[in-house]
Amino acid sequence: MIRGGWIRAHSGMMVAGAVAVVLVTGLMLVPADASQGDVQRLMYVHVPAAWVGYLAFLVVFLASVGYLWRRTARLDHLAAACAEVGVLFTAVAIASGSIWGKATWGKWWDWDPRLTTTAIMLLAYAAYLLLRQSIADRRRRARLAAVFGVLAFVNVPVVHFSVLWWRSLHQPPTILRPGDPTIDHLLLAQLIASVAVFSLAFVWLVRERVRLERIREAVADV
Amino acid sequence: MSIFREALELARKDIVTEIRARDALPSAIALGATALLVVALAIGPDVERLRSLAPALVGVVLAFATITLADRLDAVDRADDAFVALWLVLEDPRAILIGRVISLTASLFVLELGLWVSASLLLDVELTAATVVLVPVALLSSLSAASVAALVMTLVGTTPQRTVLAPTLLLPLLVPTLLSGVQAASAVLAGSGPLVLWAGVSGAEALLFVGVGLLTYREAAKPA
Amino acid sequence: MVTSPDPSCPGQPLVGLSGATKLYGPTVAIWRVDLWVFRGDAVGIVGGNGSGKTTLLRVVAGVLDLDAGLRRVADESALARPRIALLGHRTGLYGDLSLRENLRLVALASHSRAGWRDEVLARLDLHEVADLRVSTLSAGTRRRAGLARALVSDPDLLIADEPFSSVDARHAEAMADAMRSWHASGGSLLVAGHDAATLLPVCVRLHRLSGGRLVSAVDSAAHTGRCSA
Numbered sequence: 001m002i003r004g005g006w007i008r009a010h011s012g013m014m015v016a017g018a019v020a021v022v023l024v025t026g027l028m029l030v031p032a033d034a035s036q037g038d039v040q041r042l043m044y045v046h047v048p049a050a051w052v053g054y055l056a057f058l059v060v061f062l063a064s065v066g067y068l069w070r071r072t073a074r075l076d077h078l079a080a081a082c083a084e085v086g087v088l089f090t091a092v093a094i095a096s097g098s099i100w101g102k103a104t105w106g107k108w109w110d111w112d113p114r115l116t117t118t119a120i121m122l123l124a125y126a127a128y129l130l131l132r133q134s135i136a137d138r139r140r141r142a143r144l145a146a147v148f149g150v151l152a153f154v155n156v157p158v159v160h161f162s163v164l165w166w167r168s169l170h171q172p173p174t175i176l177r178p179g180d181p182t183i184d185h186l187l188l189a190q191l192i193a194s195v196a197v198f199s200l201a202f203v204w205l206v207r208e209r210v211r212l213e214r215i216r217e218a219v220a221d222v
Numbered sequence: 223m224s225i226f227r228e229a230l231e232l233a234r235k236d237i238v239t240e241i242r243a244r245d246a247l248p249s250a251i252a253l254g255a256t257a258l259l260v261v262a263l264a265i266g267p268d269v270e271r272l273r274s275l276a277p278a279l280v281g282v283v284l285a286f287a288t289i290t291l292a293d294r295l296d297a298v299d300r301a302d303d304a305f306v307a308l309w310l311v312l313e314d315p316r317a318i319l320i321g322r323v324i325s326l327t328a329s330l331f332v333l334e335l336g337l338w339v340s341a342s343l344l345l346d347v348e349l350t351a352a353t354v355v356l357v358p359v360a361l362l363s364s365l366s367a368a369s370v371a372a373l374v375m376t377l378v379g380t381t382p383q384r385t386v387l388a389p390t391l392l393l394p395l396l397v398p399t400l401l402s403g404v405q406a407a408s409a410v411l412a413g414s415g416p417l418v419l420w421a422g423v424s425g426a427e428a429l430l431f432v433g434v435g436l437l438t439y440r441e442a443a444k445p446a
Numbered sequence: 447m448v449t450s451p452d453p454s455c456p457g458q459p460l461v462g463l464s465g466a467t468k469l470y471g472p473t474v475a476i477w478r479v480d481l482w483v484f485r486g487d488a489v490g491i492v493g494g495n496g497s498g499k500t501t502l503l504r505v506v507a508g509v510l511d512l513d514a515g516l517r518r519v520a521d522e523s524a525l526a527r528p529r530i531a532l533l534g535h536r537t538g539l540y541g542d543l544s545l546r547e548n549l550r551l552v553a554l555a556s557h558s559r560a561g562w563r564d565e566v567l568a569r570l571d572l573h574e575v576a577d578l579r580v581s582t583l584s585a586g587t588r589r590r591a592g593l594a595r596a597l598v599s600d601p602d603l604l605i606a607d608e609p610f611s612s613v614d615a616r617h618a619e620a621m622a623d624a625m626r627s628w629h630a631s632g633g634s635l636l637v638a639g640h641d642a643a644t645l646l647p648v649c650v651r652l653h654r655l656s657g658g659r660l661v662s663a664v665d666s667a668a669h670t671g672r673c674s675a
Contacts, residue, residue, distance in 0.1 A: 068441055117397070124394035131391060134381045136471075139511050140446070144377050147442040151373065151395060154430055224557070231554050239542045242579075298540065306509050307538030310530050311556040311599040445509040 015197075015204040022190075022197045030190045039103040042096050044190060048198035050093035050118070056086025056202060057125060057153060064149030067142060073217070074210070076142035079149050081209035083128050085202055090122045124152040138217070225317045232308075232321025236295055237328060246294035247329050250287040254333060255340040257283050262344055272345040277407035279345070280337045281400050284330065284367065288396065289389050291329050292371035295322060296379045306445050319372055319439045323432060326368035327361070334360040347411065355410045355417070362424040363403030369431035370395045376442045398427050457484035458520060460528055460603055460634055461506060465515035468501050468658075475501035476658040478515065483603060488635040490649030491660075492642050498658035499638035500534065503607050506636060507532040529556065531601035533609055537592030541581030545572060545591050548580060549598045558600035566597045569624040571617065585612040593621055603634045610644055622647045 007014075026044030033040035063079035066072070097115055102108045109115075128148050135141035240247055261279055262272055299305040299318075309315050338356055341347045349356075371392055378387040402423035409415030435442075462482035468475040476498040483489055483506065493499045504510040505517060507530050519528055532538070539548045549563045567573050570590045575583055580591060589612055596604055604625070610618040625648045629635050639645045642652055654662050 068438065120394050120397050123390075127387075127391045127394060130383075131377065131381075131387060134378075134383045134387060137511065143441050143444070147373075147438045148377055148391065150434055150438060151370075151431075154395075154434065228555055231551060235540065235543065235547075235551055238547070239540060242542045298542070302541060303534055303536040303538045304540050306532065306534075307552070307595060307599075308555055310507065310509070310532060311552060311601070313557075317555070446511040 011204055012208070015201050018197045019201055022194045026190050026194055030186055031184075033184075033187065036104065039100060042100045042103075044194040046093055046096040046100060047191060048195040049089045049096060051195055052198050052202045053086050053090035053093055053118075053122075055199070056082040056089065056206075057121065059206075060086065060125070060128070060149045061153035064146040064153075067146040068150075073138075073142065074214075076146065077210045077213040078206070079145065080129075080132060080213060081206045083125050083132075083149070084209060085205045087122060087125050087129065089198075089202070090118060090125070094119055094122060121152075128152055225314045225320065228312065228314075228317035229320035229324060232318060233324035233328070236298075236321065236325030239298055240295070240325075240329065243298075246291050247333065250290055250333050251336045254283040254287060254337050255344075258337070258340050258344050269346045273347055273411075274408075276341045276345045276347045277404045277411065280334065280341060280407065281363075281404040283337055284334055284363070284403070285393065285396050285400050286389075287333055288326075288330060288367045288371045289392055291333075292322075292326055292368075292375040292392075293384070293388050295326065296375040300379055309443065309445055315443060316436055316439045318443065319376070319435050322372040322375075323365070323368050323435075326372055327365045330364035330367055331361050334364055352413060353410055356407060359403070359406045359410055359417075359421060359424075362421055362428070363399060363406070366399040366402070366424045366428040366431070367396060369428045369435065370399060373431060373435040373439070373442060376439070380445075398423065402427065457486040457634075459483075460485050460487070461508075461517070461519050461530070463502075463506065463512075463515060463517055466502075466505055466512050466517065467514040468498075468505060468510065469513050474498075474658045476505065476655075479655075479658075479660045481506070481653070481660060483634055483636050485602070485634055486629075486632055488629050488648060488650040489637070490642070490645035490652040491636070491638040491655050492640070492645060492652055493638065493655035494640060497655045499655055500607055501658075502655060503532070503605050503636065503638055504534070506530075507605050528602035529599065530603045530605060531596035531599045533592050533596045533604070533606040535607060537580070537588050538595055539580045539588070539591060542579060544577050544579055545583070545594070546576040548591075548595060549576075552595055552598050556599035556601075558598055562600060563598050566594050566624070569620070569627070570594050570597075571620050586614055586617060589613050590617055590621060593624065597624065597628060601633070603636060604628070605636045607638050608640070609637060610639070618644075 022044065027041050030041075032038050059082040060079045063075045063082065067075040067079065094115065097118075098108050101110050101112070101115070128145065131148055132141055132145050135144060258279055261275075265272060265275065299308075305318070308318060312318065335357070338347070338349065338360070342349045374392045374395065375388060378384045378391060381387055402420045405415070406417055406420035406424065409417040409420060460483050462480075464480050466479040466481075467477055479502060481489075481502075491499050491502060501510060505512060508517060509532065539545070540551075543551070545567075546563075549567070552558075553563050567576055570593060572587075572590060572594055575587055575591075580588060583591060589609065593606065593609055596606070606625070609621060609625075613621060625635060625637070629648070635648060637645055637648055638655075645652060653660050
């Protein structure tokens, strides 16, 4: 019988393995898209990375509100961890989107509103991390970062609705459009698997980052 | 309603200080006019193109001036610990935020009007009776920018890296303000376009940031 | 229930610290300080440079967070929050406003009583410079102006950090007089300075702060008669 302790000790390897599996199946095994060809496979990185980015920033917001309400150090650690992971995944989403854009539109950067505003969101959360870095006092850092965590999230709806605000070259929503999804069921299954595994990686990274922060503070207290 | 009376008095203090020091606003206006001139020289004498770029140029200058003006007003508060003194005696310290939004809006509004006059001289923008709508549009975008900047300066004002942090934190948050201001001004100058929509976006942003500001100011500004 | 540790000062507790500790990196600023200030109290903190006086005063004022221990105000409800005025090393004044304009702003913010501003200006001998911009005043005059700013807010507790530094003897006496008469009318004081001699004229009890630790009460018995509960 496998014990919980064994799973915890090997969780990193299991998550890395799952990521490797979805990358191999997505980038090599599932059939290529009929119209876009192999380049469409970037979707299995781009979409889940973007999803994790948005999810991470939502958690930063919720943890920030929670911190301002309850003053629990753990919520501050959670916000910091999610901001770091969110910045990383959003950067991956933008990079993969840019490569995808080069292949489909012929340009690395198209000033597509959704891509652009996602980049602005990335800058806002990079600024959040800079703000944290500049404040030495632990409680003050937590408080100010929490306020900025709330402010930065105000930008996120603008990102989301930017598709509606400006004319766009970006592909309109494909999966969440009312009615039947327009992509092949196998491709859809692969996409769902990628999103699930990236989400798992997000949870693992955040958990480890929070643990690290707790240890770091405990060491500082000594 | 004493909080609004206090806020008005604090805004008055900001404006009096600014007029006496003749520091940030005159240099922002001079710098703004220079920026329009330099950009026009860089782009070339294509009048049609310059005219169409005017709202964007005014918007960008305004975004950077927002950082300078907000930083300056905040620095005046902190120079001799006047901020701490006010924080301790005010029943509701949010009066400081409201006051700052008012004074910053007024300063940015004056600056923006100055920039439009410069744009009419340098970029051949025609200011006619129809373009008088630029005035409320400028007021709205000034209010929107001021609401964001007042709160962000509160966050970074005490950090040693404030000069780097202020623009880094502010500019991404100012993007919606910039977009709505530029689009609304373009609609006014073109005589067509979704003016009401963009004016609404500016107004909504101001409401949103003032709202978040009022809810979080005690945490953001607490000197401890 | 908090009781006064000093039977000579039976007033109601106003603000206090228990086990208050503040560190700057590895440096101890204050260490496990217990201190209560009562209504009508006049507490002096004596200590050399770097003894932790400024940190202690800012912690009591509530403008500096503690790393350990507690800051308590007697009545925790927001409505009864005691009003505190802090005269730190800086004056808390706007340099481009005149002293009168500064005081007007503080009076408005603190809803202090009408006429009090003029009284404070007179007590501190500041009428002649009241319409000058604060930035043009000498260092000593600015110090007095800072005290005027603190008094005008009509606080429950006035905290002053080395209030007499850079002030000549005559004006230091005027400042001490103003603080004494304000204390006599029921105000509470917490004042820090380098030596006991400068604080004795305005304080009822003195504590010594050394290396961030409140080590002893100094010579309070001789002054217990002035405690106005």
